[in-house]
Amino acid sequence: MTTHAHHAPAGPHGHDSGHGSGHDGPVDGHASPAPAHAHGHGHGHGDHGQGHGDHADLDWSVLADHLETGAELHLPAHRRIADHLGALFGPDRPVRRVLDIGSGPGVMTCLLAEAFPHAEAVAVDGSAALLDRTLARADRLGLAGRVTARHARLPEDLSGDTGVGTADLVWTSKTVHHLGDQQAALDTLAGALRPGGVLAVAEGGLPMRFLPRDIGVGRPGLQSRLDAAHERSFQDMRESLPGSTPVVEDWAAMLRRAGLGDVRSFTALVDVPAPLDDAGRAFLHLQLSRLRENTGGFLDAGDLRTLDVLVDPASEAGVLLRPDVFLLSAVTVHTGVRPHDGARRAAS
Template sequence: MTPPAHPDDHPAPDGDGSPGPRAHDSRPHGHHSHGQHSHGQHSHGHHAHGPGGTEPDWEALAEHLEREAELGVPFLEAAAAWLHDLLGPREVTRVLDLGSGPGVSTTALAHAFPGAETVAVDSARGLLERARARAAREGLASRVTTREAELPDGLTDLGTAELVWTSNVVHHLGDQRAALETFAGALRPGGVLAVRERGLPARFLPRDIGIGRPGLQARLDAVEEDRFSAMRAELPGHRRVVEDWPALLVAAGLAPTGSRSFLTDLPAPLDPVARTHVRDRLQRSRDNLADSLDAEDLATLDVLLDDASPDGILRRPDVFFLTATTVHTAVRA
């Protein structure tokens, strides 16, 4: 699927969406292509990738993606307000959320631009269904529409907009530079492209948690990076580029207007929803990385995932959630 702003492939709350030129109004879809996808509201971290660096089943992760994105609502609202300021007095009548996932980013953008039609674009039907339901709950059904499309090719059927937002989508496309050029082509003159990519990996435990070898999360990050690189290398049309996002935006024919990082800081003790989210992240790490971790780290993960243990994620008092998400912007002359 179009990678949703799903689990922030390096999440923002760990936070909160594909090939072929096809786009269908308001019809969610159920599978996603390995080479091009968009994912929208899921901030997903590299932790989302499956065994061997394969792409995850975004539909199966729908609940996780929505919960993750909801943890990052303050970030999304702050980013949307920043984009509103960047566009200044310009009238914004249309916003494209490429890789919208379950629509958490879509509704944040719709609230920030009340005069615009905001379009959730994803290749996963189940996620688009969630986006429509969310828009209805927030009183935005008349201004939020959904389009099923595989990115980047499907973008040609979606029309243009004054603002194009894409969250953790570009790194799922083999040729990232070409993808940005395609996204830039959807901008109206004076329009802004906002690209959410990278930032800082989430932290949710102290360096020394009293069991196993200190530094568990740093080691998990290192393995995740290798898996992520393996995933990218297998994408159709993969081309390695220096991931200097402002420079890539210049290469796409745009003028950079700044990059900002937004902090998501949920201190200990975490509430039950955020705590469950952290546990789910660790469970996926345990499932996906088992072949790459030593016996001691696997044993430590098993303790953390033991819901009856006082050292488990659901019971220990020191669990927090901290991450930074970076958004890069550029304007079309």
């Protein structure tokens, strides 16, 4: 697993196809953009699944195993990301409180608690079942007392009297794109930073790859067609969100508009080669099953038949048995720093 860091250019990047976990997480999970939960959608961070169905109908307690397995498959990338974030804070910038906005089962929350041993790490999510999962994980890892949980809906519960408070580091992964006004969401998250604090947003990246170009079933190139179907499903999801506001998804520029400085981006590669173990195969099987359900309307009959073969637990050509499935994706993180009040006034 490699990480590449660079200063984010000022110009627009255009739209990237790495929506959601995959998402990672997804899987790290995402808090509830009210009234629905933001897990389970996309290629990136933790890869939470590629479809974008009706989130209100999802039972997050049932999906918790899938989310946590996906996040654990991405642990090497998540550890590298946590280490990179730690390096942004020098000895003169102590980190006492970390917010994980859209924490899911808390895999990244616990990694951040380990990376910042003097900080309280707060998991913020809209699913009580996933928050319970987070606290149980923290207890197993010896982090009880430093990892806490806060039930919240996004974006309503991030500010005002019911807000989650301020922090030195605010982390969010594959959550902002599930909120109608993405710029307003970043503005709110930036407002939760203490002076000198860092907002880290995992959005974009690259779609998950998991199949050879020619899998011996159906037309070659299925992976690319699944990506195209996901893009159409994702756009439908974006347009259906309350208060959906089109924006050029130049995350660096958006962080600057939120009042942040020293904006940078870095990317962590997720590389789990074939053959996958049983946990990896089970994760991919559920990913494809959900994709079959949520994006079937964007695929032709031949591709749907191929998906049916891939998710057939008894088929030698299915992902549970074939030897050539793998996981390969890239998670991009964009960071910005809240200026100290004096610097903010001088810049205004």
